[in-house]
Amino acid sequence: xxxxxxxxxxxxxxxxxxxxxxxxxxxxxDATLIEKNDIASGTTGRNHGLLHSGARYAVYDLESAQECIxxxxxxxxxxxxxxxxxxxxxxTLYHDNPKYHDLLLERCKLAGIKASEISPxxxxxxxxxxxxxTLKAVKVPDAVIDPFRLTSSNMIDAVERGAKIFTYTAVNxxxxxxxxxxxxxxxxxxNEKIEIYANIIINAAGIWGQHICEIxxxxxKMMPSKGSMLIxxxxxxxxxxxRCRPPADGDIVVPGDTVSIIGTTSKxxxxxxxxxxxxxxxxxxxxxxxxxxxxxxxxxxxxLRAYCGIRPLMAVSGKVKGRKISRGIVLIDHKERDxxxxxxxxxGGKLMTYRLMAEKTCDLICKKLNRKLKCTTxxxxxxxSEKKIPAKQTIKHFxxxxxxxxxxxxxxxxxxxxxxxxxxxxxxxxxxxxxLVTEGEIExxxxxxxxxxxxxxxxxxxxxxxxxQGELCAYRAAGLFNEYNSTSPEESxxxxxxxxEERWNGIKPVFWGDGLRxxxxxYWIYQGLFGLGDFGDSxxxxx
Amino acid sequence: MYDCLIIGGGLAGLTCGIKCAxxxxxxxxxxxxxxxxxxxxxxxxxxxxxxxxxxxxNPFKHIxxxxxxxxxxxxxxxxxxxxxxxxxxxxDELKSEKLLFYNNSGKNHFRITAIGAxxxxxxxxxxxxxxxxxxxxxxxxxxxxxxFEGFRDYYQEFAFSNLKKNSLFNxxxxxxxxxxxxFLPDTKKxxxxxxxxxxxxxxxxxxYLPRISEEIKKAAGDxxxxxxxxxxxxxxxxxxxKRLLELTGLQIYEIPTLPPSILGMRIDxxxxxxxxxxxxxxxxxxxxxxGEIYNHRVTHIYTENYTEATHHAKYYVLSTGSFLSGGLxxxxxxxxxxxxxxxxxxxxxxxxWYSDNFFSAESHPxxxxxxxxxxxxxxxxxxxxxxxxxxxxxxxxxxxxPVREASGGGVAVSTACYAAQKIINGIKG
Ligand SMILES: Cc1cc2nc3c(=O)[nH]c(=O)nc-3n(C[C@H](O)[C@H](O)[C@H](O)COP(=O)(O)OP(=O)(O)OC[C@H]3O[C@@H](n4cnc5c(N)ncnc54)[C@H](O)[C@@H]3O)c2cc1C
Ligand SMILES: Cc1cc2nc3c(=O)[nH]c(=O)nc-3n(C[C@H](O)[C@H](O)[C@H](O)COP(=O)(O)OP(=O)(O)OC[C@H]3O[C@@H](n4cnc5c(N)ncnc54)[C@H](O)[C@@H]3O)c2cc1C
Numbered sequence: 001x002x003x004x005x006x007x008x009x010x011x012x013x014x015x016x017x018x019x020x021x022x023x024x025x026x027x028x029x030d031a032t033l034i035e036k037n038d039i040a041s042g043t044t045g046r047n048h049g050l051l052h053s054g055a056r057y058a059v060y061d062l063e064s065a066q067e068c069i070x071x072x073x074x075x076x077x078x079x080x081x082x083x084x085x086x087x088x089x090x091x092t093l094y095h096d097n098p099k100y101h102d103l104l105l106e107r108c109k110l111a112g113i114k115a116s117e118i119s120p121x122x123x124x125x126x127x128x129x130x131x132x133x134t135l136k137a138v139k140v141p142d143a144v145i146d147p148f149r150l151t152s153s154n155m156i157d158a159v160e161r162g163a164k165i166f167t168y169t170a171v172n173x174x175x176x177x178x179x180x181x182x183x184x185x186x187x188x189x190x191n192e193k194i195e196i197y198a199n200i201i202i203n204a205a206g207i208w209g210q211h212i213c214e215i216x217x218x219x220x221k222m223m224p225s226k227g228s229m230l231i232x233x234x235x236x237x238x239x240x241x242x243r244c245r246p247p248a249d250g251d252i253v254v255p256g257d258t259v260s261i262i263g264t265t266s267k268x269x270x271x272x273x274x275x276x277x278x279x280x281x282x283x284x285x286x287x288x289x290x291x292x293x294x295x296x297x298x299x300x301x302x303x304l305r306a307y308c309g310i311r312p313l314m315a316v317s318g319k320v321k322g323r324k325i326s327r328g329i330v331l332i333d334h335k336e337r338d339x340x341x342x343x344x345x346x347x348g349g350k351l352m353t354y355r356l357m358a359e360k361t362c363d364l365i366c367k368k369l370n371r372k373l374k375c376t377t378x379x380x381x382x383x384x385s386e387k388k389i390p391a392k393q394t395i396k397h398f399x400x401x402x403x404x405x406x407x408x409x410x411x412x413x414x415x416x417x418x419x420x421x422x423x424x425x426x427x428x429x430x431x432x433x434x435x436l437v438t439e440g441e442i443e444x445x446x447x448x449x450x451x452x453x454x455x456x457x458x459x460x461x462x463x464x465x466x467x468x469q470g471e472l473c474a475y476r477a478a479g480l481f482n483e484y485n486s487t488s489p490e491e492s493x494x495x496x497x498x499x500x501e502e503r504w505n506g507i508k509p510v511f512w513g514d515g516l517r518x519x520x521x522x523y524w525i526y527q528g529l530f531g532l533g534d535f536g537d538s539x540x541x542x543x
Numbered sequence: 544m545y546d547c548l549i550i551g552g553g554l555a556g557l558t559c560g561i562k563c564a565x566x567x568x569x570x571x572x573x574x575x576x577x578x579x580x581x582x583x584x585x586x587x588x589x590x591x592x593x594x595x596x597x598x599x600x601n602p603f604k605h606i607x608x609x610x611x612x613x614x615x616x617x618x619x620x621x622x623x624x625x626x627x628x629x630x631x632x633x634x635d636e637l638k639s640e641k642l643l644f645y646n647n648s649g650k651n652h653f654r655i656t657a658i659g660a661x662x663x664x665x666x667x668x669x670x671x672x673x674x675x676x677x678x679x680x681x682x683x684x685x686x687x688x689x690x691f692e693g694f695r696d697y698y699q700e701f702a703f704s705n706l707k708k709n710s711l712f713n714x715x716x717x718x719x720x721x722x723x724x725x726f727l728p729d730t731k732k733x734x735x736x737x738x739x740x741x742x743x744x745x746x747x748x749x750x751y752l753p754r755i756s757e758e759i760k761k762a763a764g765d766x767x768x769x770x771x772x773x774x775x776x777x778x779x780x781x782x783x784x785k786r787l788l789e790l791t792g793l794q795i796y797e798i799p800t801l802p803p804s805i806l807g808m809r810i811d812x813x814x815x816x817x818x819x820x821x822x823x824x825x826x827x828x829x830x831x832x833x834g835e836i837y838n839h840r841v842t843h844i845y846t847e848n849y850t851e852a853t854h855h856a857k858y859y860v861l862s863t864g865s866f867l868s869g870g871l872x873x874x875x876x877x878x879x880x881x882x883x884x885x886x887x888x889x890x891x892x893x894x895x896w897y898s899d900n901f902f903s904a905e906s907h908p909x910x911x912x913x914x915x916x917x918x919x920x921x922x923x924x925x926x927x928x929x930x931x932x933x934x935x936x937x938x939x940x941x942x943x944x945p946v947r948e949a950s951g952g953g954v955a956v957s958t959a960c961y962a963a964q965k966i967i968n969g970i971k972g
Contacts, residue, residue, distance in 0.1 A: 488704070523946060
């Protein structure tokens with residue numbers, strides 16, 4: 001049994017948890033984060049990636065809308081390399097109620113969101129693939145945010161400032177003394193028990209927060225609402241397209257890297273289903289149909305994969321459901337609510353309000369610890385985003401390495417590109433051709449970014465996220481794991497198998513056309529040619 | 544007017560074409576793109592696994608039982624003797640192109656995979672498996688699993704670690720290592736992003752062979768047998784292989800790895816060359832776009848590039864492969880055969896096309912989807928009428944799973960020869 005002490009324990013390595021860890025470490029408070037899988041593997045890695053302007057909430061939830069626009073402006077400064085400042089449109093199609101358009105403009109003004117009406121012609125000029133049935137359009141400062149880079153940058157900064165992170169370690173007990181919670185007991189992948197004691201425990205476990213409260217003996221009710229998204233292998237739109245109507249299924253298309261993502265749906269699910277939910281076929285039908293209304297050529301593009309996430313919304317009294325419940329931030333001091341000192345729950349909110357959630361949480365922590373330390377995260381850029389440097393300058397710096405390779409690495413890691421690329425050919429040779437991921441980037445991620453398997457590697461680098469979905473690069477990545485992580489060949493092959501299964505999960509819902517062809521080839525390679533499935537999960541050979 | 548017009552030049556179409564051309568028929572193959580040999584192991588599977596997933600040692604015996612158990616299976620439609628003859632036919636034709644194959648006198652042998660699994664197969668190139676290797680496995684021999692340092696499409700440690708545990712290899716003394724090509728400064732750099740074709744070219748450059756051999760010997764240590772990923776030359780590989788053996792004094796075997804497949808391309812090249820030398824006409828880079836069917840017969844087909852021109856033949860063969868090659872097509876909730884819109888075996892529900900796990904022991908249903916034929920390999924049009932002068936062969940056919948059974952090559956070759964014989968009989972009366 002290992003035993004540690006720290007000032008604050010953070011449970012959950014999503015945007016919220018890593019955001020808190022960073023904020024604490026900047027304030028100089030000793031903290032340790034525990035995450036049962038990989039960072040950004042919960043809801044943080046399974047959402048739409050929209051850096052809301054707030055316009056979507058302006059009509060029904062002014063407070064959320066105001067939060068959004070404030071954070072929108074902050075993140076565009078501190079998290080530059082995680083954001084693509086595309087802008088967004090709200091589009092009224094001819095069979096939509098045009099009154100919503102007027103209401104939106106009015107409410108945006110109230111919330112302080114810069115929303116301006118443009119003509120359908122202007123909208124088509126900005127977005128040539130837009131439906132010709134466009135009646136009205138409003139331009140808003142929406143943008144796109146990459147949750148993986150965001151979470152990873154928060155982690156890097158916190159760790160560099162002395163915080164600790166344990167991934168693949170699950171909290172299964174809250175240790176109490178009298179009415180106070182004083183520590184946690186957790187268990188890692190090797191089945192080792194770890195005890196950590198602290199003054200304060202933060203429950204930032206998102207939708208799993210209900211479970212954390214449960215093991216602390218406290219009742220807290222979450223309202224799980226599943227949302228599914230579909231990635232298409234073509235960037236149909238260069239700016240975020242929203243349908244201008246009350247929020248409903250499939251009414252936003254977000255561009256991201258080389259793809260576009262249609263979302264979302266909204267289905268109430270039981271709490272005991274949150275760990276086993278899949279995208280249903282009817283959701284794909286809905287998303288395609290609605291996406292097509294906005295961007296008609298969507299149906300002709302290839303579905304790359306589909307995934308779903310669970311909104312970590314907290315049940316407030318009354319019967320409001322799904323999209324209608326507030327996305328507001330909920331911060332609970334369990335001392336006040338339940339008489340348990342030392343435990344704080346933070347939930348609700350959005351990916352893009354993670355910083356604000358962290359700020360509020362850390363302010364409460366400081367108050368409880370009686371430390372007068374101010375939040376500075378709204379001013380302090382994340383690692384990689386320190387300076388506003390144009391890609392061109394970086395490309396020039398690395399002359400000799402293909403510009404596209406430097407460009408992609410810079411795009412993903414910002415200024416950290418200097419910790420990644422060297423002019424040694426082995427460093428900058430491509431391992432994933434679709435996403436231009438180099439061996440150097442993989443080595444960097446394996447050694448510095450808390451990567452335990454190929455799926456984690458995908459979250460840090462985009463390896464295997466392109467059109468071929470890891471057909472060749474997955475095998476190469478497994479080889480590099482063996483080389484850089486001293487993972488045994490057997491373990492590396494197991495990681496390869498797990499990675500392909502994980503990819504498959506996202507491909508099944510969109511299994512037709514070119515996706516099916518690609519899988520036929522992948523299956524031939526990994527099963528027909530290699531026989532990877534012949535090896536059981538245990539190390540025993542079966543031939 | 545051709546006697547026989549074959550649509551699709553993969554293993555099936557080419558084998559069929561060779562057989563027809565050899566009998567003096569006016570034969571043409573029209574082929575749209577690369578075929579699946581370019582991705583394959585380069586070994587020809589006949590029947591490797593039974594329905595209950597056991598390894599089959601005696602494939603012909605098992606094929607006999609298929610006739611009872613699964614009458615829709617392509618093998619169930621062909622006399623076992625024809626299947627046997629078709630394999631001999633293919634081996635002989637490839638031999639005349641100097642591509643030599645090993646078979647274990649009517650039984651399966653196994654091929655080693657890039658991650659050290661062993662898979663039952665029927666025909667392998669002599670550089671993959673031969674009697675010497677078979678003998679060596681039974682003795683206490685030293686074998687070294689080698690790779691060129693920096694080649695990213697093969698990791699010898701995977702093969703090494705699994706082979707060490709494989710009971711078939713328990714008599715052997717296995718080691719692993721990498722071959723350093725630092726004597727070629729440009730090449731070393733280049734090697735880092737090379738695929739197997741680039742390296743095959745290296746071997747084809749004669750002046751490099753002595754130095755490469757020296758480095759191989761260094762890496763081999765005291766092993767007498769070594770394996771390399773399959774990249775020892777594409778053209779002329781016989782000569783190169785022989786020279787390497789002379790220079791190193793080692794037995795050298797090839798292990799297929801990530802595509803492009805050098806072993807498969809050797810077969811492709813050999814078959815195409817054979818077909819041409821027998822007078823066949825290979826029309827590359829164009830695709831059959833559709834065909835006219837009148838009175839249960841195909842009257843002509845037209846192509847993508849020249850829609851106004853038509854091709855006429857007495858007999859037609861459809862060997863357009865599976866989904867990967869475009870012989871079968873799928874869309875949102877639909878599947879079809881694109882050239883003639885033939886009757887097709889598939890499930891209407893798209894969630895019935897696949898298994899839940901990628902590595903499901905049951906494989907995936909879609910691999911058995913395809914064109915449905917009668918016992919003579921004639922397909923049906925969309926109204927259910929048999930098309931009398933059209934045969935379907937190879938991967939376009941339904942009711943067999945080439946991965947789960949390890950039967951792809953065998954089905955391609957045997958259905959090809961069976962259809963060819965019928966066409967030959969039809970023309971010659
Ligand atoms: C369909 C959908 C679309 C969305 N779209 C957007 C959008 O476009 N823009 C936006 O801003 N927001 C969006 N959101 C909301 C956003 O995704 C979430 O609000 C946010 O990601 C929540 O982050 P989190 O860190 O609080 O929770 P999570 O990311 O879920 O983090 C909680 C972590 O706790 C870990 N954990 C759980 N139990 C334990 C335990 N016992 N021990 C250790 N660790 C544990 C989990 O593994 C998980 O990683 C969307 C949400 C959904 C569902
Ligand atoms: C990736 C892969 C690996 C395999 N590995 C092995 C192996 O190791 N051992 C084994 O025994 N079997 C293997 N197989 C099984 C394989 O199905 C058979 O062995 C055999 O190669 C199939 O041959 P075919 O001629 O039917 O089809 P293919 O080889 O697929 O050839 C079809 C050809 O038709 C062309 N075509 C398609 N549509 C048209 C059109 N409309 N007009 C003109 N031309 C067209 C295509 O471009 C292609 O060249 C593998 C299959 C795949 C897909």
